[in-house]
Amino acid sequence: MMNDFLIFENISKKFGKQQVINNVTFPVSKGEVFSLLGPSGCGKTTLLRICAGLEEPDNGRVILDGKDITDFSPNKRQVNTVFQNYALFPHMTVRDNIAFGPRTAGWNNKKIASEVHFFLELIQMSEHKNKYPHQLSGGQRQRIAIARALINRPLVLLLDEPLAALDLKLRQRMLIELDTIHDQIGTTFLFVTHDQSEAMSISDKIAVMNKGVIEQIGTPAQIYEAPTTSFVAAFIGDTNFFEGTVSEMINSEISRIAPSDFPEITVYNDKHLSIGTKVYLSIRPEKLNIAKTQPNTDKLINIFKGTVEDIIYLGSMTKFWVTTQNYKLSIIKQHSSFLLDEEPIRWKDEVWISWNPEHGYLLDQYAETDENLLTIPT
Amino acid sequence: MKYKSRFSKYVTWLVLFFFYLPMVVMTINSFNNSKYGITWKGFTLQWYIDMFNNPKILFTLMNSLIIGVTAMLVSMILGSLAAFCIHYYRTRLQLFHNNLILIQLGVPDILMGMSLLLFFISIHLKLGLLTIFFAHVTFCISYVTMVVLARLQNFDFSILEAAKDLGASWPVIIRKIILPLLSPGIIAGGLLAFTLSIDDFVITFFVTGPGSTTLPVYIYSMMKHGNPTVVNAISVFIFIATFILVFFTQKLTDTKKK
Numbered sequence A: 001m002m003n004d005f006l007i008f009e010n011i012s013k014k015f016g017k018q019q020v021i022n023n024v025t026f027p028v029s030k031g032e033v034f035s036l037l038g039p040s041g042c043g044k045t046t047l048l049r050i051c052a053g054l055e056e057p058d059n060g061r062v063i064l065d066g067k068d069i070t071d072f073s074p075n076k077r078q079v080n081t082v083f084q085n086y087a088l089f090p091h092m093t094v095r096d097n098i099a100f101g102p103r104t105a106g107w108n109n110k111k112i113a114s115e116v117h118f119f120l121e122l123i124q125m126s127e128h129k130n131k132y133p134h135q136l137s138g139g140q141r142q143r144i145a146i147a148r149a150l151i152n153r154p155l156v157l158l159l160d161e162p163l164a165a166l167d168l169k170l171r172q173r174m175l176i177e178l179d180t181i182h183d184q185i186g187t188t189f190l191f192v193t194h195d196q197s198e199a200m201s202i203s204d205k206i207a208v209m210n211k212g213v214i215e216q217i218g219t220p221a222q223i224y225e226a227p228t229t230s231f232v233a234a235f236i237g238d239t240n241f242f243e244g245t246v247s248e249m250i251n252s253e254i255s256r257i258a259p260s261d262f263p264e265i266t267v268y269n270d271k272h273l274s275i276g277t278k279v280y281l282s283i284r285p286e287k288l289n290i291a292k293t294q295p296n297t298d299k300l301i302n303i304f305k306g307t308v309e310d311i312i313y314l315g316s317m318t319k320f321w322v323t324t325q326n327y328k329l330s331i332i333k334q335h336s337s338f339l340l341d342e343e344p345i346r347w348k349d350e351v352w353i354s355w356n357p358e359h360g361y362l363l364d365q366y367a368e369t370d371e372n373l374l375t376i377p378t
Numbered sequence B: 001m002k003y004k005s006r007f008s009k010y011v012t013w014l015v016l017f018f019f020y021l022p023m024v025v026m027t028i029n030s031f032n033n034s035k036y037g038i039t040w041k042g043f044t045l046q047w048y049i050d051m052f053n054n055p056k057i058l059f060t061l062m063n064s065l066i067i068g069v070t071a072m073l074v075s076m077i078l079g080s081l082a083a084f085c086i087h088y089y090r091t092r093l094q095l096f097h098n099n100l101i102l103i104q105l106g107v108p109d110i111l112m113g114m115s116l117l118l119f120f121i122s123i124h125l126k127l128g129l130l131t132i133f134f135a136h137v138t139f140c141i142s143y144v145t146m147v148v149l150a151r152l153q154n155f156d157f158s159i160l161e162a163a164k165d166l167g168a169s170w171p172v173i174i175r176k177i178i179l180p181l182l183s184p185g186i187i188a189g190g191l192l193a194f195t196l197s198i199d200d201f202v203i204t205f206f207v208t209g210p211g212s213t214t215l216p217v218y219i220y221s222m223m224k225h226g227n228p229t230v231v232n233a234i235s236v237f238i239f240i241a242t243f244i245l246v247f248f249t250q251k252l253t254d255t256k257k258k
């Protein structure tokens, strides 16, 4: 495809006997922010290092802008990396750190000076240009690392968990700054993170990785709303899972399923799974309604009665855990309007849970090993 | 936090007293117009004049300097490489390597001198400046390695990958990253090696040959056969030179300053 600017093609990599990357293929389009998202140890850094040339794949090719760069050494590739620990040169000033790439490439002094100036302005570090890395804060070092990489005008900027070492407040601010820098420079970003909210907020596309394979690639909304595997559903935010078989076809798109530990549920069956098929259903907590009175009964809406087990107040929203039979549902309620006359839901209250069939999502694949991800932390 | 304690003051003075009283006596005696320096017989510069007029002293000093400088340079290179290997490749072989180098620091000089002598004789190497040089390199390497290893403890190897990622080739990485960061350690190790080489007596005594006498060995023979008062003058000189060297070594290894 014309749009496929950077292509990972059948990449595999072993460390000793451990298969760290297992036949991974995906394209990245020019100018986008593409995230590799997955739990720690799933092979994200290895994939990034393969792209940078710091690690050699056992199999497969890396193609950048139509050229096969698999065998290029790191200093011959038009990609640059922002390392997880920044890896700034401790004996060089901020300015010399940023100018390292251009000096090595032999640009003329005038061009180096003006480019360094431009990037110092971009990252708002002009007044610190003569300081050494140990005199800077974590966020400032982070920005130097980004400028030092970007000044070489790479075709792709690789970022390995660039925000992981920062505290929460700073992380959010740097995320916005990173987004601004991307808008101004327009370079393709390949962004590695284990933090789903980080990936959600900055990416045009996300590839969710698990144990050396890519489970799903899509826009943040696709990944969140339509996860294709139980791993993706569980890794990206909270979800409620049901396991059961299709028990009744109501019409061509609506079916009923019979979970093993829950009453029958009406689902949107756009995959036309026939009666008797084993299915897995995921419903996000914020798609569930919770009320103290029984809602209007529409035949297709799922309505269940349960008991409130736990309540956590989270400021802008409240999280409830409600048991129906033996199943613990998690529910998030936004505080869109604060009605004083509405009676608050309390611990041990009997409540009505309801949701629309199309808010549930039938999954293609369910791995037993993902069980541990599905246990909702309390 | 700073504590004030009379105890620490006493200890300090006691240590200084033991260390430096002999030096003070020696310095005073080097100006004493008495052959054996038991009583003060008046001020003189005679011993310093004798020292500069003794061609043997200058000759043996030259020998010491030649060996000191060459042993320093060679052990700087070999010791730094050894330190790099031990630190970077943490294989079982390198652990063994590290232990060998540590053990060497503890081996008595007399044992080293003897074993080196036997070795040189068995390979029919003529005793002289060359054998002294080899012997000095042998014991200097360990010290250089130790100093450079300490420096490597807070060397972040990911900056080498960063440099590569930014387009640098190995020669550039060595020149712009590794050498600037490690040179204080390498130079400090070298200075230490130099001071150790210059004042080594025991090992040198075993492996020295005709015409290759070093200053410490010559001082020893002067003490036995010659004029001990000139020795005082020489010692004051060596003491001052060592003091200056150690001062610079300290400055370079001071890790608090980046």
Ligand SMILES: Nc1ncnc2c1ncn2[C@@H]1O[C@H](COP(=O)(O)OP(=O)(O)O)[C@@H](O)[C@H]1O
Pocket: A015, A016, A020, A038, A039, A040, A041, A042, A043, A044, A045, A046, A047
């Ligand atoms: N140089 C290496 N030698 C041996 N194993 C490695 C090496 N680098 C990474 N690994 C292993 O490969 C797996 C994936 O590592 P990595 O790519 O760093 O994961 P992530 O960045 O997703 O946390 C881990 O189990 C890690 O222990």
Ligand SMILES: [Mg+2]
Pocket: A041, A044, A045, A046, A161
């Ligand atoms: Mg990683």
